[in-house]
Amino acid sequence: MSDQKFKVTIDNITVEVAPGTTIVQAARLIGGDVVPPTMCYYSKLEGSGGKCRTCLVEVSKGSEKDPRPMPKLVASCRTTVMDGMEVKSITSDKVLDARKGVTEFLLLNHPLDCPVCDQAGECDLQNLSYEHGAASTRYDFKRRTFEKEDIGPYIQLHMTRCILCYRCVYTANQLTDKREHGVLDRGDHSAISTCIGKALDNEFIGNVIDVCPVGALTDKTFRFKNRVWFTKPVDAHRDCPTCSGRVRLWMRGDEVFRVTARKDEYGEVESLENGKTAWICNTCRFEKKETKDWVIEGPTKVNRHSVISQGHYVNAVNGQPKLINDVIGKDPKLLLDIHKISDVNRPEIDLSQIEGPAHSDDFLPNQSTGTMKQIGKLGE
Amino acid sequence: MAVKLLLDKAHIEGIRYYDTWRKNGGYTAVEKALKMTPDEIVEEVKKSGLRGRGGAGFPTGMKWSFLAKPEGVPRHLVCNADESEPGTFKDRYLMEFIPHLLIEGLIISSFALGSSATYIYIRGEYAWIPDILEEAIAEAKANGWLGKNILGTGFDCEIYVQRGGGAYICGEETALIESLEGKRGNPRLKPPFPAVQGLWMRPTVVNNVETLAAVVPIINMGGEEYGKIGVGRSTGTKLISACGNINKPGVYEINFDLSVEEFIYSDEYCGGIPNGKRLKACIPGGSSVPIVPANLLFKTAKGETRYMNYESLSDGGFATGTMLGSGGFIVLDEDQCVVRHTMSLAHFYNHESCGQCSPCREGTGWMYKILKNIEYGKGKMSDIDLLWDIQRRIEGNTICPLGDAAAWPVAAAIRHFRDEFEWHVLNPEESQTRNYGIAHYADPREVVA
Numbered sequence: 001m002s003d004q005k006f007k008v009t010i011d012n013i014t015v016e017v018a019p020g021t022t023i024v025q026a027a028r029l030i031g032g033d034v035v036p037p038t039m040c041y042y043s044k045l046e047g048s049g050g051k052c053r054t055c056l057v058e059v060s061k062g063s064e065k066d067p068r069p070m071p072k073l074v075a076s077c078r079t080t081v082m083d084g085m086e087v088k089s090i091t092s093d094k095v096l097d098a099r100k101g102v103t104e105f106l107l108l109n110h111p112l113d114c115p116v117c118d119q120a121g122e123c124d125l126q127n128l129s130y131e132h133g134a135a136s137t138r139y140d141f142k143r144r145t146f147e148k149e150d151i152g153p154y155i156q157l158h159m160t161r162c163i164l165c166y167r168c169v170y171t172a173n174q175l176t177d178k179r180e181h182g183v184l185d186r187g188d189h190s191a192i193s194t195c196i197g198k199a200l201d202n203e204f205i206g207n208v209i210d211v212c213p214v215g216a217l218t219d220k221t222f223r224f225k226n227r228v229w230f231t232k233p234v235d236a237h238r239d240c241p242t243c244s245g246r247v248r249l250w251m252r253g254d255e256v257f258r259v260t261a262r263k264d265e266y267g268e269v270e271s272l273e274n275g276k277t278a279w280i281c282n283t284c285r286f287e288k289k290e291t292k293d294w295v296i297e298g299p300t301k302v303n304r305h306s307v308i309s310q311g312h313y314v315n316a317v318n319g320q321p322k323l324i325n326d327v328i329g330k331d332p333k334l335l336l337d338i339h340k341i342s343d344v345n346r347p348e349i350d351l352s353q354i355e356g357p358a359h360s361d362d363f364l365p366n367q368s369t370g371t372m373k374q375i376g377k378l379g380e
Numbered sequence: 381m382a383v384k385l386l387l388d389k390a391h392i393e394g395i396r397y398y399d400t401w402r403k404n405g406g407y408t409a410v411e412k413a414l415k416m417t418p419d420e421i422v423e424e425v426k427k428s429g430l431r432g433r434g435g436a437g438f439p440t441g442m443k444w445s446f447l448a449k450p451e452g453v454p455r456h457l458v459c460n461a462d463e464s465e466p467g468t469f470k471d472r473y474l475m476e477f478i479p480h481l482l483i484e485g486l487i488i489s490s491f492a493l494g495s496s497a498t499y500i501y502i503r504g505e506y507a508w509i510p511d512i513l514e515e516a517i518a519e520a521k522a523n524g525w526l527g528k529n530i531l532g533t534g535f536d537c538e539i540y541v542q543r544g545g546g547a548y549i550c551g552e553e554t555a556l557i558e559s560l561e562g563k564r565g566n567p568r569l570k571p572p573f574p575a576v577q578g579l580w581m582r583p584t585v586v587n588n589v590e591t592l593a594a595v596v597p598i599i600n601m602g603g604e605e606y607g608k609i610g611v612g613r614s615t616g617t618k619l620i621s622a623c624g625n626i627n628k629p630g631v632y633e634i635n636f637d638l639s640v641e642e643f644i645y646s647d648e649y650c651g652g653i654p655n656g657k658r659l660k661a662c663i664p665g666g667s668s669v670p671i672v673p674a675n676l677l678f679k680t681a682k683g684e685t686r687y688m689n690y691e692s693l694s695d696g697g698f699a700t701g702t703m704l705g706s707g708g709f710i711v712l713d714e715d716q717c718v719v720r721h722t723m724s725l726a727h728f729y730n731h732e733s734c735g736q737c738s739p740c741r742e743g744t745g746w747m748y749k750i751l752k753n754i755e756y757g758k759g760k761m762s763d764i765d766l767l768w769d770i771q772r773r774i775e776g777n778t779i780c781p782l783g784d785a786a787a788w789p790v791a792a793a794i795r796h797f798r799d800e801f802e803w804h805v806l807n808p809e810e811s812q813t814r815n816y817g818i819a820h821y822a823d824p825r826e827v828v829a
């Protein structure tokens with residue numbers, strides 16, 4: 001029975017998957033716009049998902065055996081497919097309306113301090129709002145705020161930005177041996193915290209930064225040093241006694257500004273050949289900030305649906321679906337093209353071609369300052 | 381005369397204690413049940429047509445038959461005594477005054493389901509009741525009704541009382557299970573349902589206090605006889621906790637053929653509304669169910685008499701009906717302000733949301749803030765539509781039914797009392813000095829006179 005396959009149809013595109021696959025995983029096999037946004041689900045974390053409700057989809061046919069539609073929208077990240085199931089994601093107005101609602105709820109108390117937030121440019125909430133958000137808020141009340149808190153020497157918790165996805169809680173529970181990171185209080189006053197204001201000092205605790213979809217958990221060794229879209233992601237490795245040592249360096253020129261785990265197009269830490277997740281240790285993340293610490297493999301293939309993918313890196317993979325014509329009735333909706341609205345980012349500038357450190361002057365339209373000499377090499 | 385099956389002995393002095401209980405026919409149901417097979421008991425409960433008294437009204441026999449029975453895995457029965465729904469206080473009465481009825485029901489149900497470790501999860505604020513229950517459990521044990529090899533059947537059973545920490549959400553069955561396991565009381569995602577993976581991932585049945593107490597008369601009289609009492613799919617009797625603007629607030633055992641009008645006005649029950657005031661509205665099943673204006677309370681939209689039972693109260697759906705829910709019956713007279721009332725319910729749900737899912741966590745707070753503005757004369761006309769939009773986007777999109785429970789009262793208040801909301805917006809100053817009074821309709825009893 002192990003090679004049994006279930007047929008599932010999502011927005012009129014049919015795929016075959018193994019039993020036990022969730023709707024989201026099946027949608028990711030199709031790729032592109034039919035993939036529901038996931039703010040809390042993280043396939044590498046057991047038990048995650050089901051909370052944020054951004055991934056709601058309509059099941060218009062339960063299965064071949066029981067074709068009745070499901071009465072409510074379901075969380076696609078935690079609903080497993082049945083043979084013959086038919087799912088509507090972007091072809092359902094009900095789903096789009098619910099996503100709009102959830103986006104509004106998530107932004108309700110969010111500070112929208114993107115201009116000073118380290119996550120800007122690679123933030124799942126930013127991406128979600130571009131696609132599903134409204135232009136202005138209908139909320140005219142004071143937003144809730146919290147004090148910033150240092151949890152250990154390397155990590156800062158900026159609870160005001162948190163969307164309570166619980167990913168960091170699962171990470172701390174599953175990667176570290178003591179249960180010391182969790183949620184206090186309840187409802188809209190609940191907060192991520194450590195027991196009791198304690199520092200997190202586990203060798204793997206730095207991974208909570210990578211799983212955080214927003215800028216609530218940030219790397220203190222990188223805070224305010226640079227904007228992610230000015231740094232170049234480069235894959236590198238080292239022989240590390242604690243972890244796999246396979247990382248992504250975020251560089252400007254020869255300088256390593258930040259080290260993270262390698263993430264895939266859904267923002268999840270990649271898997272190793274042995275199937276384990278390539279979490280990285282604190283030493284690799286926080287203490288190896290020189291190029292000589294690392295064996296550089298080459299520029300990263302950026303294929304995330306995110307502002308950073310607009311940087312026109314070498315090897316950029318276009319995440320648009322090939323099968324979009326099958327999605328009847330809907331045109332693919334492209335991400336907001338940041339180049340069209342910003343003077344600072346310009347598509348003709350290929351970041352990975354800039355050899356020295358990139359500088360905001362590089363992006364000025366009159367090309368009179370900065371490292372424009374290098375741009376000249378592009379010879380357009 | 382109405383049939384009483386649960387509170388028939390409640391008036392007897394000393395009924396709280398084992399000896400009096402036993403002298404008045406107590407524990408005969410256990411004696412009878414332990415001579416039956418577990419499947420026979422489940423069959424009797426099925427025949428009785430008993431529906432869960434915790435709010436959702438799911439058929440108990442069916443729930444019991446869903447319980448998975450994998451070889452070698454212990455199963456559990458959990459009694460939900462978290463009773464925290466505003467307006468509901470019937471379980472408290474049962475546990476406080478006739479605890480042996482519940483203990484008896486628990487022993488029979490544990491035997492039927494194969495639970496040797498049964499738990500009562502009790503609301504934290506009911507601080508004095510665990511002692512009463514534990515005393516009753518000790519008495520039952522001392523008399524051989526609990527412990528090892530009960531009545532020589534080979535069946536072992538212990539009942540443990542666990543106090544909650546004072547969170548409404550821990551009444552939701554999966555949050556209750558998490559809490560019982562010593563974790564944060566967040567509802568679980570379903571499936572898997574507790575019947576397959578419940579307490580410590582073992583098959584579990586969670587039932588309300590009153591549901592389990594009703595098993596005792598079912599065994600005593602037989603499922604079929606029990607099923608004959610009542611109307612249609614509403615069988616047996618129901619405890620109603622009545623409060624608000626009535627002369628005689630309290631817990632009443634009713635039969636399902638009682639009309640709503642009689643329940644409010646008869647001296648046997650609520651005894652009418654004090655000070656000659658007129659009736660404005662009623663929430664018949666605890667704070668989560670839709671509020672109904674007086675003109676839809678005694679008669680359905682079709683003009684038929686409304687009765688105190690599952691079907692009749694929900695006649696007309698949410699447009700013109702409501703629900704029996706958990707039986708928390710709240711009466712509002714003409715001096716009550718629906719906006720203020722809705723605001724205080726919204727505050728409750730905002731405070732009690734566990735905060736796991738974004739529509740409920742953020743939406744409940746937003747609704748409360750908007751309602752506060754309207755109530756205090758700072759509302760806008762567009763706020764009313766915004767409220768409608770928010771509740772619409774919470775309902776059905778959350779992990780557990782608390783989201784729906786927060787959305788429904790707001791929806792129903794706007795549906796039936798929109799004029800009162802608009803009056804608050806248009807008369808911000810006047811609305812701070814007086815109430816809107818009775819709405820656009822008259823008290824149905826007044827018209828007759």
Ligand SMILES: Cc1cc2nc3c(=O)[nH]c(=O)nc-3n(C[C@H](O)[C@H](O)[C@H](O)COP(=O)(O)O)c2cc1C
Nearest residue numbers: 432433434460462463464551552553587588591781
């Ligand atoms: C937010 C919330 C609170 C609840 N509180 C209670 C409660 O206090 N007591 C109760 O019996 N059921 C409560 N329930 C219903 C339970 O989840 C469950 O349906 C019930 O205990 C099943 O018992 P029954 O089948 O005997 O009615 C609550 C449900 C929700 C969603």
Ligand code: SF4
Nearest residue numbers: 162163165166168212
């Ligand atoms: S801190 Fe980040 S990862 Fe943790 S719950 Fe908040 S948003 Fe999620």
Ligand code: SF4
Nearest residue numbers: 734736737740778780
């Ligand atoms: S609906 Fe509300 S109470 Fe229920 S799980 Fe979601 S946030 Fe928690």
Ligand code: FES
Nearest residue numbers: 050051052053077
């Ligand atoms: S991703 Fe599915 S609910 Fe959050």
